[in-house]
Amino acid sequence: IRRKKKAVIDHERVASYAFCFDIDGVILRGPDTIPQAVDAIKLLNGENKYNIKVPYVFVTNGGGKPEKQRADDLSRRLQTTITEDQIIQGHTPMKDLVDVYDTVLVVGGVGNTCRRVAESYGFKNVYTPLDIMKWNPAVSPYHDLTTDEIACCKDVDFSKIKIQAILVFADSRNWAVDQQIILELLLSKDGVMGTESQTYHDGPEIYFAHSDFIWATNYKLSRYGMGALQVSIAALYREHTGQELKVNRFGKPQKGTFKFANKVLTHWRQGVLDEHLKKLSIHDPNASQADILINEEGEEIINQSKLESYHYSDSDDDTDDEINKVVGKREQKTDKITLELPPASTVYFVGDTPESDIRFANSHDSSWHSILVKTGVYQEGTVPKYKPKHMCDNVLEAVKYAIEREH
Numbered sequence: 180i181r182r183k184k185k186a187v188i189d190h191e192r193v194a195s196y197a198f199c200f201d202i203d204g205v206i207l208r209g210p211d212t213i214p215q216a217v218d219a220i221k222l223l224n225g226e227n228k229y230n231i232k233v234p235y236v237f238v239t240n241g242g243g244k245p246e247k248q249r250a251d252d253l254s255r256r257l258q259t260t261i262t263e264d265q266i267i268q269g270h271t272p273m274k275d276l277v278d279v280y281d282t283v284l285v286v287g288g289v290g291n292t293c294r295r296v297a298e299s300y301g302f303k304n305v306y307t308p309l310d311i312m313k314w315n316p317a318v319s320p321y322h323d324l325t326t327d328e329i330a331c332c333k334d335v336d337f338s339k340i341k342i343q344a345i346l347v348f349a350d351s352r353n354w355a356v357d358q359q360i361i362l363e364l365l366l367s368k369d370g371v372m373g374t375e376s377q378t379y380h381d382g383p384e385i386y387f388a389h390s391d392f393i394w395a396t397n398y399k400l401s402r403y404g405m406g407a408l409q410v411s412i413a414a415l416y417r418e419h420t421g422q423e424l425k426v427n428r429f430g431k432p433q434k435g436t437f438k439f440a441n442k443v444l445t446h447w448r449q450g451v452l453d454e455h456l457k458k459l460s461i462h463d464p465n466a467s468q469a470d471i472l473i474n475e476e477g478e479e480i481i482n483q484s485k486l487e488s489y490h491y492s493d494s495d496d497d498t499d500d501e502i503n504k505v506v507g508k509r510e511q512k513t514d515k516i517t518l519e520l521p522p523a524s525t526v527y528f529v530g531d532t533p534e535s536d537i538r539f540a541n542s543h544d545s546s547w548h549s550i551l552v553k554t555g556v557y558q559e560g561t562v563p564k565y566k567p568k569h570m571c572d573n574v575l576e577a578v579k580y581a582i583e584r585e586h
């Protein structure tokens with residue numbers, strides 16, 4: 180049995196549970212920040228009576244800008260540092276389609292922004308409805324391109340381009356133009372403008388970043404979202420062809436987005452723990468030599484399900500049973516400590532829309548705990564279509580509830 184050296188964990192701890200936040204209706208309402216959000220984030224960053232840091236990420240159905248830009252905007256509003264690794268937008272998981280399609284039409288958002296986002300994901304030939312309007316303004320007869328719009332356009336002959344997929348990234352700024360072009364391509368032969376399929380089975384696939392029918396802005400009543408555009412396009416398609424449109428959906432409450440969110444959350448929790456370990460070896464120079472970590476009370480920490488509770492070994496051939504259960508190993512050459520994390524004990528998901536947020540958090544994994552707040556789409560006094568595990572006034576109350584539940 181190996182001799183065990185000990186090191187003490189520094190006083191700040193990292194939680195085994197984690198948070199996921201919806202953005203619109205929880206953190207923001209249109210251009211306004213929901214006031215309680217700032218204090219909610221402070222609590223998670225360690226300013227709580229338990230001195231514990233709680234990892235968190237954001238899963239929004241919104242989009243139309245790079246993840247980095249959204250992270251910077253949230254950092255400013257929430258008076259903290261949020262990084263792009265903490266942000267999942269409706270279109271973020273579409274990164275996984277980069278190897279599937281070479282030529283795509285990206286719909287939504289302002290000017291060139293969504294094209295830039297798609298290119299940053301690795302898509303090669305990215306076109307927009309504005310490019311098509313520039314090619315032939317008669318495509319949608321009642322809209323003349325503005326000078327700003329023309330400045331964003333690529334010069335392309337769309338009678339020679341095969342659009343393989345339509346990716347609706349963000350809310351359409353011009354339903355008339357976008358619907359006309361989307362429908363034409365769906366009914367086309369091989370995604371070429373100006374052609375018509377006989378069977379209606381030759382057009383490109385269509386993907387929507389989310390299906391929210393309504394969403395919460397700074398207007399009193401909820402506004403129609405991308406889901407409403409989807410309903411409208413499907414109705415036009417049915418009217419024209421007598422057939423049902425096949426739609427590929429991302430965003431909450433879809434399972435693909437849930438899997439993606441879990442991947443991002445695991446990565447982020449690992450980062451928070453690594454940061455914690457780095458501090459540990461700064462505070463205690465013996466820590467990197469230690470085989471076992473003990474807490475401040477001097478107890479050996481062996482509960483692998485707790486992020487703040489771990490020990491590690493620097494040897495693979497250790498015969499001690501307890502040591503063989505380690506969740507982390509020190510890399511011998513670099514002396515760097517790495518941990519393989521167990522899944523979060525509970526993920527608290529705070530959202531305002533029962534149909535997307537609560538359904539999302541309730542559907543895929545029983546360790547997720549849904550919390551519905553009253554600052555967005557959900558209206559007090561109504562019965563939510565999907566029942567949350569807990570309901571509270573705002574995001575600050577949600578964070579307080581979860582922390583007290585855990586301690």
Ligand code: G3P
Nearest residue numbers: 202203239240241391394
């Ligand atoms: O367009 C965005 C909206 O539909 C919802 O955003 O943050 O509430 O998921 P969020």
Ligand code: MG
Nearest residue numbers: 201203204531
């Ligand atoms: Mg919302």
